[in-house]
Amino acid sequence: MKVLKFGGSSVKNATNILKVYEILKTQFHKNGEYTVVVSAFGGVTDELIKISTLASKGNKRYVRIFLKLKERHLATAKELLNAKWYKIASKHLNESFHSLEKVLNGIFLVQELTLKTKDYVLSFGERSSAYIIACALSQRGIESEFLDAREIITTDKKFGNATVNFSLTGKKIKALYKDSTKVKIVTGFISADKGGLTTTLGRGGSDYTAAILANALNAKVLEIWTDVDGILTGNPNKVKQAFTINNLSYREAMELSHMGAKVIYPPTIKPALNKNIPIKIRNTFNPSFSGSIIAKASKNSDFHEITGLSSISGISLLNLHGSGMIDITGIHTRLFSALSREEIDVLFITKGSSEYSICFAIHTDQRKKTEGIIQKTFENELNKKLINEVSIKDEMSMIAIVSEQMRTQPGVAGKLFGSLGREGINVTAIAQGSSELNITFVINTKDEEKALNLIHDSFFLSQNKIIHLYLIGVGLIGGTLLEQIQRKTKSLENEDKIQIKLCGISNSEKQLVQPKGISFKTWNKELSKKGVESNSIAFLKEIQNLNLPNSILVDATSSKKIASLYAEALESNISVITPNKLASSGPLSKFEELKQLALKRNVSFLYETNVGAGLPILSTIENLVSSGDEIVELKAVLSGTISYIFNSFSSKIPFSSIVKQAQELGLTEPDPRDDLNGTDVKRKITILARAAGFPVEMSNVAMEQIVKPSVMKAKNVEDFYIKLKGQDAHFEELAKQTEAKGKKLRYIAELKNGKCSVKLVAVKEDDPFYHLQGSDNLLVLYTKRYTERPMIIRGPGAGANVTAAGVFAEIMSVAKKRM
Numbered sequence: 001m002k003v004l005k006f007g008g009s010s011v012k013n014a015t016n017i018l019k020v021y022e023i024l025k026t027q028f029h030k031n032g033e034y035t036v037v038v039s040a041f042g043g044v045t046d047e048l049i050k051i052s053t054l055a056s057k058g059n060k061r062y063v064r065i066f067l068k069l070k071e072r073h074l075a076t077a078k079e080l081l082n083a084k085w086y087k088i089a090s091k092h093l094n095e096s097f098h099s100l101e102k103v104l105n106g107i108f109l110v111q112e113l114t115l116k117t118k119d120y121v122l123s124f125g126e127r128s129s130a131y132i133i134a135c136a137l138s139q140r141g142i143e144s145e146f147l148d149a150r151e152i153i154t155t156d157k158k159f160g161n162a163t164v165n166f167s168l169t170g171k172k173i174k175a176l177y178k179d180s181t182k183v184k185i186v187t188g189f190i191s192a193d194k195g196g197l198t199t200t201l202g203r204g205g206s207d208y209t210a211a212i213l214a215n216a217l218n219a220k221v222l223e224i225w226t227d228v229d230g231i232l233t234g235n236p237n238k239v240k241q242a243f244t245i246n247n248l249s250y251r252e253a254m255e256l257s258h259m260g261a262k263v264i265y266p267p268t269i270k271p272a273l274n275k276n277i278p279i280k281i282r283n284t285f286n287p288s289f290s291g292s293i294i295a296k297a298s299k300n301s302d303f304h305e306i307t308g309l310s311s312i313s314g315i316s317l318l319n320l321h322g323s324g325m326i327d328i329t330g331i332h333t334r335l336f337s338a339l340s341r342e343e344i345d346v347l348f349i350t351k352g353s354s355e356y357s358i359c360f361a362i363h364t365d366q367r368k369k370t371e372g373i374i375q376k377t378f379e380n381e382l383n384k385k386l387i388n389e390v391s392i393k394d395e396m397s398m399i400a401i402v403s404e405q406m407r408t409q410p411g412v413a414g415k416l417f418g419s420l421g422r423e424g425i426n427v428t429a430i431a432q433g434s435s436e437l438n439i440t441f442v443i444n445t446k447d448e449e450k451a452l453n454l455i456h457d458s459f460f461l462s463q464n465k466i467i468h469l470y471l472i473g474v475g476l477i478g479g480t481l482l483e484q485i486q487r488k489t490k491s492l493e494n495e496d497k498i499q500i501k502l503c504g505i506s507n508s509e510k511q512l513v514q515p516k517g518i519s520f521k522t523w524n525k526e527l528s529k530k531g532v533e534s535n536s537i538a539f540l541k542e543i544q545n546l547n548l549p550n551s552i553l554v555d556a557t558s559s560k561k562i563a564s565l566y567a568e569a570l571e572s573n574i575s576v577i578t579p580n581k582l583a584s585s586g587p588l589s590k591f592e593e594l595k596q597l598a599l600k601r602n603v604s605f606l607y608e609t610n611v612g613a614g615l616p617i618l619s620t621i622e623n624l625v626s627s628g629d630e631i632v633e634l635k636a637v638l639s640g641t642i643s644y645i646f647n648s649f650s651s652k653i654p655f656s657s658i659v660k661q662a663q664e665l666g667l668t669e670p671d672p673r674d675d676l677n678g679t680d681v682k683r684k685i686t687i688l689a690r691a692a693g694f695p696v697e698m699s700n701v702a703m704e705q706i707v708k709p710s711v712m713k714a715k716n717v718e719d720f721y722i723k724l725k726g727q728d729a730h731f732e733e734l735a736k737q738t739e740a741k742g743k744k745l746r747y748i749a750e751l752k753n754g755k756c757s758v759k760l761v762a763v764k765e766d767d768p769f770y771h772l773q774g775s776d777n778l779l780v781l782y783t784k785r786y787t788e789r790p791m792i793i794r795g796p797g798a799g800a801n802v803t804a805a806g807v808f809a810e811i812m813s814v815a816k817k818r819m
Helices: 014-028 044-056 061-080 083-110 115-139 166-177 205-216 250-258 266-274 323-327 331-341 364-377 379-383 404-408 412-422 445-460 476-496 523-530 536-546 566-571 588-600 617-626 640-647 655-664 679-691 717-725 728-740 800-817
Strands: 002-006 034-038 144-147 183-187 190-193 198-200 221-226 247-249 279-283 292-295 308-321 346-351 357-363 391-402 429-432 438-444 465-472 498-506 510-513 551-555 575-577 631-637 744-752 755-763 776-783 791-796
Touching (some): 002 014, 250 292, 308 346, 364 391, 498 800, 640 744, 640 776, 728 744
Antiparallel strands (some): 346 357, 391 438, 429 438, 744 755
C-alpha cells in the first residue's frame, strides 16, 4: 500500500487535477495498491474562513463570495466531467453547498462563529474537492470512491486542532480498507469526535491525515505531492540558491519543520516514524524529479556539514532577569508552567548558569498576553524588586541550522558565527541542545534574509563566493572596469571560485538596482531601458534595504556628494572601493572616522587608485609601516598630465603648445587648469603622508604654482590659452637655464620630517626623476630599511585602463578576504 497526498496547489483547478490523474495513471495505477488524500482546492480554505468571518460580523458581502465559491466548484466539475458524471457530481455539490448556505445563514443571524461551527464550515473544502476528483478519476478508468475522513479518523473535541485517538482510528481504517477494491479518495484535514461532530487536525492537517492512514495501513511509502521539488536547503523565497535535499532523517525533518520549513509539518512525521515508513516529498508539476526522501537515517551522497536551515520571523525575545532570581526556587517551573497553561508557544529558551536571567522567544502576537502572565505570576517578586521588569525585543527572527552530522564535525559553530560576524550581523541569543542536532539563534529581522543567504553560501556553496557589486559612475573608468570584469568572469568562477554579480549601477542621469543581477555585456541597455532617475541617496538606501552579504560599493566618480555617503555605506557593512580622492584627502578626522568604521564593521575601505592609478604605491607604504618600518623621506611625481608636460618641456617648444598637445592626447581634464593648478598633486601627497603615518591636513601642504594666478583666472579655456601664450617667453627662459646646467624640470611632491611640499625642481642626470618619460608616475622612497638605495616604483599613473585594473584588483582583494 502506498499513501499519496496532493496539496491545494496540486488540485487548484481542472488543469492541475488532470496532472494528478496522469501521475496516478503512469506511476501508480499498475504498481500495487494506493490511496489518495486531497486538500481543498487552492485558496478555498482561506475563502471559507473569510466567508464565515464576514457572516459572523453581520456583513452580507459573504453571500457574494459564497456564490462565487460554489460556482468555482461546479465550473471545475463541468470542465473535468462528461454529462453523466457531471450530473452525479453537481447533484452532490448542490446538496452540499445548500447545507453550507444554511449554516452560514445561521452564523449571520446569531452573529457568532464558534470553533465547532468553523470546523464544520471548513470541512466543505475537502469534501467538495475529494468528491469531484473521485468522479474525474472514475470517468477516466481509475475506479475510485469518495471517502469522508470523518468516518475513519476519530478525535477529541479540541476544535481547530483536535487530538487523534490512534487506537480507535487505526481499527476503523483497517476495517474499511480490508476488502476494498476501489481507489479511495480521502478528504484531508477533517475528522470527527466519537459523537460524529466535525473536527479539524490543525495546520498541515491534510499531510497529517495521510500520515495517519500510512501508519494504520503499514504503508510501504507516504508520498506528499506539492508544488516544490522536495524539501530545500532553505526557503526559496528568502534563499535564492536553495536546492533540494535528496535525503534527510526524520529528526532533521522535524527540526526543520518546527523551525518554519513549510513543505512538511511536524505532526506528519511522527506516525510515519513510529512505523519506519519513508516519506517522499515530490512535485506535481515536475513528476519526473525524485524529490526528497525522509527516512530513519539520511544518506546524502553530496556531503555537507549541515542538512538545511530554516527561520521564523515575527518573534519577540523576552528576558526575565534580576539579582534576586538566584535565590528563588523553582522559578523556571513557575514561569513555563504558567505560560503553558495559557497556551503560549515558547519557541526558544536559553539561560545563564547563574540563573540570573532567563531568555525565551515567543510569537510577537502573544507578547501582550505573555507580559500579563509574567506580571501575575511574579507579582510579589516584582514588587520586592527581586526581579526586574521584563525586557523585550521585538522585530526579531529565529534561525536554525540542522544536521545529524554536526556531532561529528568540529568547527560548525565557529564557521556559522564567524560568517555572521564578518558581515556585522549581531546574534542576540543562542541555543544548542546536547544532541547537537541543531544550532538556533536569534537576530534582528532586518538581517534575516542576509543571514540566511550568507549561511547557505558558507555551508553549501563555499566553493564559490558571491560578491554583490554596486557601481556609481560608468564613464571611462567605470565602463572599463565592467569590460574587464566581463572578460574575466568565467576564469573567476572556475579558477578563483568567485562570482561577481553586478546588482546596481548608476550614472549622472539614471540608476538601476537588480538583486538578481545586471549583465556585464548589456548593462548600458538595461540601464537605459529599466533605469530610474539618478539619486545617490536613494541608490544607497536600496542597497541597504537589500542587505545582501559581501556587498561592495565602487565610486568611480569625482563627486563630493558620493564621497559623503561612504560613512553610511560602511556602517551598513558595505565595503567601499574608490579612485575618488576627496574622502581620503579631506579633513583628517573624517578620513580617520571612515577607517575606524571599516574596522568596526569588518569591511574594507580601499583607495589604492587614489595615487598612481594601478601602481602599488599606497599598499606598499602601508605594508612597510605595518611591518615596523618607518618612512624617512618620500619624493614623487604624481600627476600623469604634469609629468607628460615636463617630460616634453624644452626651450624649442612653446609651453602653451605642450599643454595643448597634452589636451589633444586626452591626458588633461577638459579644462587643463584643473591639472595645472596642482590641487590633484596636493591631494595625493596628503594621502601618501597619511599612509606613512603622518597626520597631515591638505591645507598644510606647501605648494608652488606652475602658472601665474592671473593666467589661471582666465574666463574660459580659450581665454586661458591666450593668456598662457603670454607666459611662453618665461617658460622658454626657464628651460634654457635648466638645460644649460644639464638638468631637467620636474614637478615633485615631497614628504620629509612629517611635512609636505609640492614644487618645481631641477634634477641632475643621476637623479631617478631625470629619466622619466611620457606620462609616467615615479615614487622614490627612503625608509629605515631602505637607506642607501631607495625603493622606486614607476609606471603609468593615469588612464582608464590601469585605474580600472587597480579597482578590479581591490574588488578581488575584498572577495578573497571574505572567503
